[in-house]
Amino acid sequence: MESIEIAPFRDLCTDCGVSRTAQPKRCATACQFIQPNYPKFETLAHGRERATEHSDEVFFGPYLEMFRARLKEPLKGAQWTGIITRLCEVLLEQGVVEAVITMSSDPDDRWKPVPVIVTRPEDMAQCRGMKMGYAPIIQYLEQAKDLGYKKVAMVGIPCQVYAARALEQEFGFEKLLIIGSPCSDNTTTEHFHQFLGLLSEKPETISYLEFRADYHVEIRFENGQKQEIPFLKLPLSNLPADFFPTTCKTCVDYVNSLSDITVGYMAGTGEQWIIIRNEKGKGLASLLAAELVLEPLSSAGNRLSPVKGFMRNVELAAGGLPLQRMPNFLRGIFAWVMPRFGPRGLEFAKARIEMKAIESIIHLRNTAPHKIKNMVPGHIWKLVQAYGLRVSSDEIKESREST
Numbered sequence: 382m383e384s385i386e387i388a389p390f391r392d393l394c395t396d397c398g399v400s401r402t403a404q405p406k407r408c409a410t411a412c413q414f415i416q417p418n419y420p421k422f423e424t425l426a427h428g429r430e431r432a433t434e435h436s437d438e439v440f441f442g443p444y445l446e447m448f449r450a451r452l453k454e455p456l457k458g459a460q461w462t463g464i465i466t467r468l469c470e471v472l473l474e475q476g477v478v479e480a481v482i483t484m485s486s487d488p489d490d491r492w493k494p495v496p497v498i499v500t501r502p503e504d505m506a507q508c509r510g511m512k513m514g515y516a517p518i519i520q521y522l523e524q525a526k527d528l529g530y531k532k533v534a535m536v537g538i539p540c541q542v543y544a545a546r547a548l549e550q551e552f553g554f555e556k557l558l559i560i561g562s563p564c565s566d567n568t569t570t571e572h573f574h575q576f577l578g579l580l581s582e583k584p585e586t587i588s589y590l591e592f593r594a595d596y597h598v599e600i601r602f603e604n605g606q607k608q609e610i611p612f613l614k615l616p617l618s619n620l621p622a623d624f625f626p627t628t629c630k631t632c633v634d635y636v637n638s639l640s641d642i643t644v645g646y647m648a649g650t651g652e653q654w655i656i657i658r659n660e661k662g663k664g665l666a667s668l669l670a671a672e673l674v675l676e677p678l679s680s681a682g683n684r685l686s687p688v689k690g691f692m693r694n695v696e697l698a699a700g701g702l703p704l705q706r707m708p709n710f711l712r713g714i715f716a717w718v719m720p721r722f723g724p725r726g727l728e729f730a731k732a733r734i735e736m737k738a739i740e741s742i743i744h745l746r747n748t749a750p751h752k753i754k755n756m757v758p759g760h761i762w763k764l765v766q767a768y769g770l771r772v773s774s775d776e777i778k779e780s781r782e783s784t
Contacts, residue, residue, distance in 0.1 A: 393749075395567065395628050397541045398496070398517030399548070411519075411547035413540045414628055416755045419638070422546040426559075426639050427659045433760045437727070440734045440764065442638025446657045448675040449649050459509040460591060461653050464644050464669070465536060465560055466509050471668045472534050473502040478558060480528075482521050483508050483536040491588070492577075493570040496521040498528070508536075511590060514570035519544045522552065532556040538564040539634040546639045558661055561640025563647060565592055565733075566629045576624070579616040581608075594646055594729055622698075630744040633761050635737040636730075642666060648678050648730035682724040684732035685767075691736045692743075692768055699747040738764040754778050 393414040394400070400408050409415060420430045423443055431438040438444065456463030469481045480500050485507045487493035494512035498521055499505055518541050525533050532555055535545055542561050549557055568576075577584035580600060589601035598615060600608045637643045642662035648654040655675070657666050666673075724732045738761045745753045753776040762772045 393628050393631070393752075395540045395626075396515040396517050397544045398519030398521065398523075399544050401517045401520040402523045407548065411544045413543040413634065414631070414756060417543060417633070417758065419634070419758045419760075422543065422639050425549070426546055426641070431638065431760060433763055437731075439760050440731050441636050441656060442634075442658065444656050444658045445663060447648070447678055448655045448657075449652050449678050450644075450655045450676070451652045451674050452669075453672055453674055456509060458506070460511050460589075461646065463509060464653055464655070464673070465562065466505050467672065468560060468644075468665060468669055469499070469508075469534060469536065470502040470505045472558070472665075473500070473505070475668070477668070478532045478534045478556065480525050480530045480532075481505070481534045481536065482518060482525055484512055484516055484518070486510070486512060490570060492573055498525050498530075512570075513568060513573040515567070519548070522548075526552050526554065530554075534558040534560060536560045536562070537637075537640075538562060538567070539632065539637045539639075540564075540628070542637055542639050543634065558665060559640045560665065561637030561643045563636050563643060563645035564629075564632065565635075565647075566625050566632075568624055568626065568629070572621070572624050576620065579619055580610065591646075594648070594650055594725070596723065627744065627748060631741045631749075631756065632737060633741050633756065633758060635734055647733055648727045650679055650726045650729075652676075654678070654730070678727050679725070680727035682728050684724040684728050684735065687723060688732050688735050688739070689768065692739050695740050695743050699743045735764050735768070739768060739770065742770055750776075 397412075399405065399411050423430045427443040429443060431443045433439045441447070450464060452462035452464055452467060456466055459466050469483065472478045473481060480498050482496065482498055484494040485497040487495050491510070492513050494514050494516040496516050496518045497508065499508065518535070518537055522533070522535055522545060535542075535557065537545065537559065539561065542559055545557070545559060574584065577587055577590070581587055583602075586603045587600055588603050589599070591599045592612075593599055596612045597609045598612065600610065602608075636645070636656070638658075640662075641659055642665045643656040643658065645654050655666065657663050723729075741761065742753070742757060742765060745756060755778070757776070762770075
């Protein structure tokens with residue numbers, strides 16, 4: 382099914398699809414960027430809120446287990462080894478669900494996401510690989526309900542998953558399984574093409590791009606050539622100021638804490654990272670037990686200095702000043718040092734989550750300070766206090782406790 386509705390304008394909107402449903406005013410209660418209630422939906426999804434004292438859940442949300450993971454037989458054309466794609470195939474093969482709501486690629490643009498309702502395992506092949514852009518997947522979740530599907534799975538990024546949880550009881554599926562991926566910032570597909578143009582003289586031939594936990598971006602080309610670019614050598618300072626929208630600069634759920642199972646890369650040290658969050662997630666992981674290699678997560682390095690450096694740059698950018706650029710002769714040195722001595726594994730994941738928390742608060746203070754008390758949940762303040770960011774009396778709801 383194709384979306385024909387035009388989404389009404391919403392401030393701080395990622396077009397998750399709620400505004401395209403039969404009741405677009407549900408944005409007021411279903412949007413991650415209006416008045417999110419993570420304790421409520423963590424309890425709905427996992428049976429409890431995250432632990433915020435002496436627990437890694439303050440970073441990663443509620444979970445039962447976490448692993449470094451890969452498929453024994455990687456899927457051709459998939460991102461990493463293709464765990465999410467294979468899991469959806471198995472769900473359909475075994476009849477656990479009748480449909481999977483996920484993203485395919487626009488036939489004219491491999492990078493542009495298009496929501497689809499998949500009912501045949503073999504059709505999951507069209508959904509492999511990374512996409513960049515906005516896509517109204519919640520509208521398709523509603524369409525799946527209208528089409529009579531009772532048992533469905535959905536694959537989504539955090540803002541989409543939050544909306545799905547907010548509407549879960551209203552949709553009333555007999556079974557709803559949510560497979561999430563952490564969101565390493567989003568942008569429009571058009572902006573992403575600008576980025577590709579900075580990486581290659583022939584961006585149209587790039588067939589694969591991945592930000593890896595070893596501080597490199599891996600690029601693959603249609604002719605089979607591969608290229609690895611250190612993060613520090615990426616032309617990020619050449620991107621327009623609005624490359625990442627305010628929504629992504631103020632996202633407080635980088636790690637997709639409301640999904641049943643989260644599959645990403647940040648703590649995977651070169652492989653994928655699986656977070657099993659609840660009993661549904663445990664059941665999903667068990668479906669692939671014979672096909673997965675699971676290993677304990679590792680942690681190394683110290684995140685404090687890199688996070689502080691990131692914070693200084695965010696403060697400059699939010700204040701309208703140009704980002705500090707590292708001298709070229711130092712970039713090669715740091716590009717060698719960071720994969721070997723910088724934060725790795727769980728420490729890398731914690732660094733990225735703290736960076737996002739810091740970025741969210743600083744940008745909201747500069748662009749929409751009146752929204753902070755509604756948009757920033759209590760656990761975010763716990764993440765940033767080590768870096769000198771403190772909540773003020775007008776930045777927290779009376780019903781919330783100050784940290």
